[in-house]
Amino acid sequence: MLWSTSVLSTLSSDTEPSVVIAFDSAKYLFNVGENTTRSYLQSRQTWRKTRGIFLTSISTQRSSGLPGLLMTFADAGRSQVRVTGPSGLLHLIASMRRYTYRENLDVTPSEVPLVSDDQPVYKDENITVFALHINPTPEESQDNGHSKVLLKRKRDTSPERPAKRGSNNQARTTPEPEPSLSIEELMERSDFDPTSLKGERAQAWRRHIVKLMFPATQVPQSIDNGDKNQKGKRKGKDRDNSAIKPSPDEPPNTAYVQQPPGLKRPLPIPDRSSVGSPDQCLRPTLAYAVQGPRVRGKFDAQKAEALGLKHGPLRAVLARGQTVTVQVDDGHGNLVDREIKPSDCIAEGTLPGVVLLLDTPTLAHIPSLLAGFADGGPFSKYRQLNSKDHVVRVIHHLCGDGVLEDERYKSFMNEFGPDVHHLVASRRHIPDPVTFTSAAYSQLRLNQLDSDVFPIPKFTLSAEKPLEGVVGLPAGTRAMQAGLSASIHPLRTPAQDENARKLDLFHPAVRSDSVVKLPDSILSSFSRARAVVQSFVSDPETDKIPGKDVLVCTLGTGSAIPSKFRNVSATLIHIPKYGYLLLDAGEGTWGQLVRKYGRDPSSSSNVWQMLRELKCIFISHIHGDHHIGLPKLLAMRQRLDPPTKEPLYLVANHTVFQYLRDYDGLETLGLQSGSNNPVVLIPVDALHWLKSSHSEGSNRNGSRSWYAATHADLCASLGLRSLQTVDVEHRTLCHGLIIKHADDWSVAYSGDTVPVDRLVQAGQNATLLIHEATMADDEAEKARAKMHSTVGQAIDIGKKMNAYSTLLTHFSARYPTMPQSMLMNYEPGEPIVALAFDHANVRIGDMRKMHAYMPAIEQNFTELDDDDAAAQVAEVDIT
Ligand SMILES: [Zn+2]
Known part of the structure; x- marks a missing residue:
């Protein structure tokens, strides 16, 4: 069994951090900022086995690549995907209803309940995922330059709709009309105003829309209290419909034509108390702990043979961790019982590895993060060194301005012991190389034809303040760069993906400080083109255009x-x-x-x-x-x-x-x-x-x-x-x-x-x-x-x-x-x-x-x- 965590994209001019955790049988994607689909294409990583998507926040930074990726999944034949995220996830997906819909895709959204507990938010044969809510504290925000925004927003008479849609404000105080009707019945009425829906009824409306968008979706087994009134049953969940593959030239979603009138109405207004601030930097985030399986040690057949344990069912019993008894010759021709313990012939196994993903957009989020990991907090177990249950291997730190250099944050990082690898995405502290190097390399070549028409995209190869210059970071800290991958089992130090490095022709070329050496055939066609241009460039007619x-x-x-x-x-x-x-x-x-x-x-x-x-x-x-x-x-x-x-x-x-x-x-x-x-x-x-x-x-x-x-x-x-x-x-x-x-x-x-x-x-x-x-x-x-x-x-x-x-x-x-x-x-x-x-x-x-x-x-x-x-x-x- 192999598993790894790798950086699909990082904090850069054109991407936000996305992490892929990969097993043989499935992949799990953490955050889908813009250009996630394009990052897959550039890195040549495949999304085909992606089973789950996890979002640390519902924001343009973390989730605006979701519609593009879902449609790409559907069109590439992917049939099921579960999306887990904080409050607001259903609203986000439902908001895409006028353009994101596919008959063949089963999208199961799951909002993590506001009250954290010890229950995993996701579990399958590979991973168990726990989530921790990180809430910004207002006092910290005031030190963070966000105070005015925060206070102003608090006074806002949100929801934020244009003034002429003022009926929304009334909707906040007016009781919902027709509370006796089901969501399905309300959906059929073109005069119903969904903005009057609140709480669980509003969620049920959104959930219904998601089902209309993705008819292949089974009744979502939501953990956000569920829709108690759902009549449908979750059946055929294991149905393999991966064979359903749309023709690339078939217009998508013929079913969409018969959608009910309610679909065209505005969505219920999100509950600010659960989705948080309208400012993406000030909203709560989720931290994730991804725990892999316990890996048993290897069975030493030679040792077993020497101890008298022959091939057969007893070996399986031993492998399950139980002591077995065999009869062996005592050297004098007498059969005697011999107890064989698992440790006699099974090498020591490895503890479940843990990968953490921490999203700390502002200093205001730090106290809540620390509290979650402090004694008594839901994530305190991951701070314990020498735990018998698991071992933290890699921590992905998504840090907003100032977070990485905050003393509290640095000492928090140091608490994880010397063997943990810290991969950091922090704008000031990591370089900003070109992400889409194929396109940039082409541009670099065409730059030799005409540097005004084909400028080289902006990038930097050194950070404003490199990590080495930040005092007090743990030894295992390095920049979270796209293509950086760490094998958790077997355990290996994070390393840059060799294939990605080979595919990148752009950076070696710009590092060399000399122009890209182009073949003569291309250089001569460039010269010919420039000669043609020269013939009319001083044409006075050009000036008159x-x-x-x-x-x-x-x-x-x-x-x-x-x-x-x-x-x-x-x-x-x-x-x-x-x-x-x-x-x-x-x-x-x-x-x-x-x-x-x-x-x-x-x-x-x-x-x-x-x-x-x-x-x-x-x-x-x-x-x-x-x-x-x-x-x-x-x-x-x-x-x-x-x-x-x-x-x-x-x-x-x-x-x-x-x-x-x-x-x-x-x-x-x-x-x-x-x-x-x-x-x-x-x-x-x-x-x-x-x-x-x-x-x-x-x-x-x-x-x-x-x-x-x-x-x-x-x-x-x-x-x-x-x-x-x-x-x-x-x-x-x-x-x-x-x-x-x-x-x-x-x-x-x-x-x-x-x-x-x-x-x-x-x-x-x-x-x-x-x-x-x-x-x-x-x-x-x-x-x-x-x-x-x-x-x-x-x-x-x-x-x-x-x-x-x-x-x-x-x-x-x-x-x-x-x-x-x-x-x-x-x-x-x-x-x-x-x-x-x-x-x-x-x-x-x-x-x-x-x-x-x-x-x-x-x-x-x-x-x-x-x-x-x-x-x-x-x-x-x-x-
Ligand atoms: Zn079009």
Whole structure:
């Protein structure tokens, strides 16, 4: 029996710490921050045997990768997964109901009861898991710079919903209507307001929604008091439905169409007393103790033979720990009894190993953590040295600012004795190397083609304050780095995964301090491309291109799920002198932004400054690859200090808003009126291009509607004449966007769609069309079936639109690098066409240059596209 704990991802610019505990028969994942799915792909670890997911907190830091991972599990044929976490877990999963659902996946959520006791929160043949609640203490918070937030939040008349949804406040005092009806009956009524539900009835509502999302789910055997009224029985739990594998091209979840009306209503409001503060740093966390099995020592057959214990059932009795008696010759021909004890021929076994995962986001959490491990506390047993029941091997420390250097925390670490390995994730104390090294290595090569267009992502190889410089840490303390793995049985010192190290071509290249040596064939294609560019770069016509300095940064250019070189959808537009506009925000968008702008506080162009200047986010539709990154982005924006009063306008449809409002009940995203760093929601319909009222800023009778006024404010913030939406045709409600700037340039964005004439009309004469091109031209049928466009169709839309240039994006993971046959011939008068690449910076005035680079880029990729990682995901498509 082998088991180990390994770091799938760590605290970095684009990931949060996730730990995998692996046995031969199953794996267990601890925390699912953003980019967990992509981390699996990069590390080439497989998720296939994942049986349980454990969350230390319900927050964008710890759980915002959950929807993406669950859908990936389902599409890859994984059939059952149990998710354990603190209060709020059911609300979190239910909040994803408009876009996360799969018929073939059994998701069993289990909220850990608030009262800790000695009962395990999970147990199977491999592990027994215990949980400890860690609650922040308000007094500590005041020393921690969080005091104002905490006190203010305490006075909040939460729940945090926009003011115009004021009925929620009434709901807190109004008794629930129709208490006699069952949850199922209430769910069928379109006029029922679920926000009136409280306590166990509210939980039952959420649980019912989770079952609708994942119909394969058996009745959840919840330990959060259970739903006493459940009529269903837990049956067939051991049923092996791993054979149920959806076709990758089948649209998911046909059952979802018949969902009851209640599903479209808002969720019950989370009970603040159980889910904790809306500030993710100030909410309670769970610490986990994962105890492995006791491993018996080896049976020494030679010794047994010598003692006279022959092959047979007695050996099994002995192996079970009992003393046996055999008859042996006393040397004189007489048979005498001989007692054989297990220790006579069985080597000493090993105690169950224990792995601890401690999540301490602030100094305010330390007293509660220490109390849990103190004498009489539920976890005191893990502090005892020389325990006869178990032995602590590895402790993963997730430390917020200041925690690691706190004297109480350091002496706590030292209490575990000298043999324990401490793996620490603490922002100041560990380096921030690139996580997705395959993509970064490709970028490093393309950097030699054009360093402005292909900048190298931001990273640091040394910590701000390395662990060695922290006085008083135990000897076995080291940085928690991705790929670090510790075998618990057999026992081995933590070591970096050799395969991961070999796969990383990026860091050896940047460490060497010399440029990557590229093959001559690539260098010469780079030179040819640059020569072509040279031939027109001084063309005076280039200077006349309107909006030539407007920068388009394609942060994520893949579709459905991340692939080796492409993250999911997000395109950032920078309008000089005004600010930023973000088109879609798939999972990991925050990470892409941090890698682009960096967190260096001394830089005036760091990611925080970018967030301040982010004026508008447009979300085309509710598919996960376009909006899952929103909560993290908005939660990080809440941290702007000092806060900005300038609003961020969020243009999206009502399903996206509903998701955010439900989520905002758990963790504040700035949606409430009057909040710091406020977010203003504008429904896509209000800005529809065929409605004229908003575009002029006032309606005919001269009085400006709220939408018209807001549209005017939004346009003013970016210097736009108009910002309009166009309904396109996709498998769900989806919109494109047209922005027209006062400086006479315009950008049209397609969202996900088949080719549509409406977009052509609305975007006529666009300076730049950004169009999805999910499939290559030979997959036209498949593109149609999935309501996407092919490369050729997208180019055609640009021609019909009379666009100056067309940038293609949103490529299927079928094309890990770029769709083939992309060597387009530019005919004067036709739109200039180029493909988008993650992290590329393309000015509108540089589109011709980008077009000229295409053959060189394709050449670069032909030598990188060397393995099966992309093929593995190409079978899955969730858009
Ligand atoms: Zn889509």
